[in-house]
Amino acid sequence: MRTGLRTEIAVSICLLLGAALMFAGFLLVKLTEQELLEQRLQHARATAALVVTLLQQTTVLAQDAVARDVDSYASISTVVAMLQKQSDLLGWRLLDSRQQVLASMMVADLPPFEISPVVTVYNEPSEVLNYSSRLLPWQAKKVSYVDLSIAADSDDSIGSLLQLRFSLQSLVERIHRAQRLILIYVVAYGLVLCLFGIYLLHRNLVQPIRRLQQATAEVAAGSLVPLAAADGPVEIVDLSNSYNQMIDALQKSRTETETHICSLESANLSLEQARDQLVRSEKMATVGHLAAGMAHEIGNPLAALVGYLGLLEADQRDCLQKDLIERCQTETGRIDKLIRELLDYAAPGSGEAVPVDPVAVLRETVTMLQHQGMFDGVVVDDRCGQVTAQVLLDSHRLQQVWVNLLLNARDAMDGTGTVHLATEINGDRFAVLINDEGPGITAAQVGKIFEPFYTTKDPGKGRGLGLAVCQRIIDAAGGRIEVRSGTSGTIFSVCLPLVGTAHSETRDV
Template sequence: MAMKTGLRTEIVISTVLLLGAALLFAGFLLVKLTERELLEERRASLQRTVRLIAAASPSSNALSTVLVPLTRDGELVAWRLYAADLVPVLSFSLESAPLPDDRPAASVPDGSLTETLTYSSLWNPFREPPPSWLDFTLAAGDPAGGVLQLRFSLASLVAQVHRSQRLVLAYVVLYGTVLSAFGIFVLNRNVVEPVRRLRSATAGVAAGDLAPIDMARGPGEISELAEDFNSMIAALQASRAETAAHIRSLEDANLALQQARDEVVRAEKMASVGHVAAGMAHEIGNPLSAVIGYLNLLRDELADPGQRDLAERSLLEAGRIDRLVRDLLDYASPARSTGEPLDPLAVLRDAVALLTNQGALDAVRIVDRAPERLGLVRMDYGRFQQVCVNLLLNARDAMPGGGEVVVTAERRDDMLVLTVADSGEGILGEHLGKIFEPFFTTKDPGKGRGLGLAVCQRLIVEAGGRIDVESEAGAGSRFHLRLPLASEGA
């Protein structure tokens, strides 16, 4: 790919060339005009001198007397006198100037003056300038009818012209340099730098930076271009904001669809569990109650300690079956309740006190960082206490070696957010989406039925709230209860 020159380089080169050509043309035009005037003045002066020579030299001896002083002054460099028959009679020339080559005409009328100009003012510092002179042919003042040829040197005029040429060239270089430097400065400030800023801003847009630029200084066209650029940036920002809003809307819709799907799946599971629980209540509940009653009678009548222990174990296992049936019934068909205004923080502290008195929280330390009171929510006291007990026991079970359970609470708009955090092992990422499903548990067999969190979610959702979890493996878990605030007088 061919290398391209920049805007500044092209403009500077074009400007310098045009400016230099214009200055050189103007300077040498001035020199030529001056040279022409000087040459005309020298010709007129030499013509007067030649006529005076012709008038003051009636004889050859007088002519020599007049011409010798002129040769000493350096202007007259050669001369030749012809007789009437055009035979050379006298001649003189300096070493640097040859005699005129042209023989005069057969006769030269008195008073006539013929001149021949040999002139070159071209200045070349590497070569010697060619000689320049002015030749005159005229009738001598001799009665015999002689002809006189004179050659005058123009070297002083050529030297003067060369000095003028050098001076003009120096002025052109100096003045051109000053004008070019000023032009480059103005060009850089008013054109190149704004264009460079626009290019940098364009590269920033390509990288995702939609910041507008300020072009208060500069020509009107650059300012208009900057305004158009800022208008484009504003349109891109609006488009990006609109796109982000659409993406958020799609994400919200996707989340709502996912939640709706989860609710449908959960409803289907609950319906299945409800059918199973109803059947179990009728098919297992009544016989189980009879078995428990008979085991109690049998335990009371047995005297042997070993047999009595077997009866106790049988009662314990029968009780587990009874609790499982009741949990299934609670999950599948919880009793409807309109709820009542209650202080959720007070209920949570009651649950902590209840479990502490039972010794269920001896291995952990409860850290209460919630305020004394934040507001009321509408929910059944027993249901909310059941949710709190489940969350506290789950936090305890997540820390088999002991740890801290931190309770915090805050108000967010019209919602009360209560958080129960533990410092336990955390929940694996692939399990986070399943922990609220019925019968899903990560506990060892016999230590959990997988209904506690499912029941908690069902109860909180029925109260108009939401329960979420944040967790990382090895970093503990945080359960957030979000419930709408109720008015104090409700």
């Protein structure tokens, strides 16, 4: 099982802090114990010296040996009884020069006194310490005491050796109480220190690391949001600053990558447009050569044929023959119109480009088509408003564009419906929008409708040159034609560069 950084550091702090406090506490207890033990021993020595002094005084005051024995024993018993009530005296005994017991008393079942050679040989006081502080509660309980052996100084004393045994249990109990207090102090103080240390650890280390971990996960998810200014230790602040520097570098790298991708996409689009332009140029060249050849090879015989038909019609009185001649003239007119469309496609730039109002030309074209009966059943919704705009283009060529687009809108609705007209101004560009309510065209058809001889109309109703001619005329004027189509209709947007400044109140389609 894996543990977190906070848990590991908290456990380590608790263990180290607890060990340090326990060591310091028990060291203090041990030093105090030594001091108290020394004080207790000094008190025992003073008591023993007092008893010896009383013993010597009693010996001097007695007149004979029998009196000394009786009075000494009585005096010693009285003094020892008094001391036993006021101190921790466990027992005593008095020995003569032959180490025979003259008098003794023992209040408990304890080991007998021992005679040290230090007393008998060197006539010096002797101490035997039997002490156990029992630091651990499960240790066996032992009786602690100290034995003092003191030799009498006077030759006339009734005894040559006095031994006293003092209890040290009160000292042991005091030490045990101190140990319990130290343990409680260590637990309470250690708990407070550990909680405070864990709080500081969480605020200054764990919380910033978790925030950095969360931010790193967000970076992996694609978010490059820098961290807020961090407070705390210098290392955490430096780590946060380094992270923000990394985020800044990643943002710059992403921006450079996106810019590079955009430039590649733009270059790819330019290449596609150049390719399409080359394809159109090749088609235009082919159609141009074809139109020029047809103009020479078909145009001259066709002109002669038209002239001969005119002569025949003038001399013909038979209605049937005259009707046939008129039919021939109609068909030759269709051939002549096709040749003219081919020539218009091959040479769209003919005519003088002058500033012209595209909206005025559009409205004139609508009026002309209505007068000719080509817009019967079609409602024109003019939302162009009051516009003042000028574009540089031949008015006849511009009218040719409007005628083709309006007739295409009519045909898309099968001759009935509403055609919406609107204008837009975008900087130095002026756009005219023609929107029909037909079924729309597919995306694949949108990419082909400007190709020569491509048409979506039924056979015999279109030759596929109208939109191609319109695009060539608008391209030559520096503009473009855009198409947006859906199930609710198709919008043709003719965008042309403005001459000067345009002002209008327009409404979108």
